[in-house]
Amino acid sequence: MPNPYLPYEMRIEKITEENPENDLKTFILSFLNEQDIERFKYLPGQFGEVGIMGVGEAPFGIASAPCERGILKFSVKRMGFFTKCLHQAEAGDIVSLRGPLGNSWPLEKLKGKDVVIIGGGFAFTTLRSLVRYIIEPENRSDFGQIDIVYGNREPGQILYKEEFKEWLTREDINLYLSIDREVPGWDKYVGFVPEITEKVINPSVTAIALVCGPPVMIKYTLPVLQNLGFTPDRIYTSLEMKMKCGIGMCGRCNIGSKYVCKDGPVFSMAELEQLPPEY
Ligand SMILES: Cc1cc2nc3c(=O)[nH]c(=O)nc-3n(C[C@H](O)[C@H](O)[C@H](O)COP(=O)(O)OP(=O)(O)OC[C@H]3O[C@@H](n4cnc5c(N)ncnc54)[C@H](O)[C@@H]3O)c2cc1C
Ligand code: FES
Structure with a gap:
């Protein structure tokens, strides 16, 4: 199990503007180190913490699929400080990525x-x-x-x-x-x-x-x-509610006894019915 605090180094290969307001962009990232492609094994539904050195990091659902080998895709809406900085990035820039995090679609x-x-x-x-x-x-x-x-x-x-x-x-x-x-x-x-x-x-x-x-x-x-x-x-x-560490350590995402980042983010309605209505 790789150290969950250690990010992968990724290069932004391509940025696509998805809407006329230009506040929604898709980033295609590639692994800087070839061997990380095999290490980063994920399934649909999981997320990653995308980071920018000196700025911070934030969680985003992985929009690519495992069959799209060597790249990861994230579609990011500009909301606040981090996403504004990410939107200012350009193809060729280096970002970090922690993950894959959370569970997957069933x-x-x-x-x-x-x-x-x-x-x-x-x-x-x-x-x-x-x-x-x-x-x-x-x-x-x-x-x-x-x-x-x-x-x-x-x-x-x-x-x-x-x-x-x-x-x-x-x-x-x-x-x-x-x-x-x-x-x-x-x-x-x-x-x-x-x-x-x-x-x-x-x-x-x-x-x-x-x-x-x-x-x-x-x-x-x-x-x-x-x-x-x-x-x-x-x-x-x-459940894409606010998170911080993404690995069940900081306690920012609890609903009752569950950590959304670790036990989720995917839950069945049957599971949610057992939890307090805090989501
Ligand atoms: C598992 C998961 C998957 C996600 N996937 C995506 C994705 O694929 N694409 C995407 O664009 N965003 C996604 N998000 C939301 C994304 O993480 C936030 O928009 C981002 O962290 C905002 O950071 P910021 O510094 O730009 O904004 P902040 O300065 O932190 O916040 C700006 C404003 O956005 C609100 N906000 C921040 N985070 C959230 C949130 N999680 N839910 C509702 N409102 C929020 C704040 O209350 C504030 O009003 C996901 C979140 C989680 C937990
Ligand atoms: S985000 Fe830190 S415990 Fe879930």
Whole structure:
């Protein structure tokens, strides 16, 4: 087990501006040392602490998938001090990375099941990792049908636009893209994620739902999923609340007896029902 305090050195290979406001950027990082590629073994749903020397570090979900060998992808919204500094970085700059941290989406439980993926806004990062993992040819037959509902305020906010275009052409993915309000030229769904979910999802009895997005979206989507027949042990979400150390040492992320950074960030609704409502 490598020392969890020791970061990997990473080079920023590419930066993509994801939205017109330019406050959402995707960073592609590569390992400075070739042997670190093998050491950094991760699964969809895990996160890393990206750091800048002399500035600090912050947790971000890993948006790349393990099959994308040698690179890691993070999509970062500009919020405060650290993310502002990261947004000022340029291709070629060196950053640090601690991880992989936390648990993953429940891959073993998903095997043989239909998977319903529900995302909102820039929280689609680790869901993107999961979809990329599932559709990898060597993994695809392990999973059933994939339904994806992905909602945004407006078309400009959609992450990974080119990739979504490709997923729309795939026969093995049912993709329902939605925006909150009608805009000229938009020919997909219009409405909030819970109502689109109610309209388009017709789950099999063993399907599993994975939800990640703004808290208000999650709050209103969960009852819809339960009305559609999903039991609490078949609904998972990722809690991206404030964290510090990311390894269960500082006590900043507790919910009851659980450390979100170590025991999560992915929890089933059945698990969350056993915890105090502090999330
Ligand atoms: C497991 C995990 C995964 C995450 N994945 C991503 C990701 O993929 N992309 C991404 O852009 N962000 C992600 N975040 C959130 C990200 O860590 C914060 O936005 C970041 O730490 C903000 O740092 P800052 O110094 O820029 O802002 P700060 O100066 O720390 O805060 C600026 C403002 O943002 C608010 N804020 C800070 N952190 C959070 C948070 N976790 N939740 C809600 N509000 C917050 C503060 O209250 C404050 O109002 C993730 C967080 C966790 C715990
Ligand atoms: S962030 Fe330090 S214990 Fe979880």
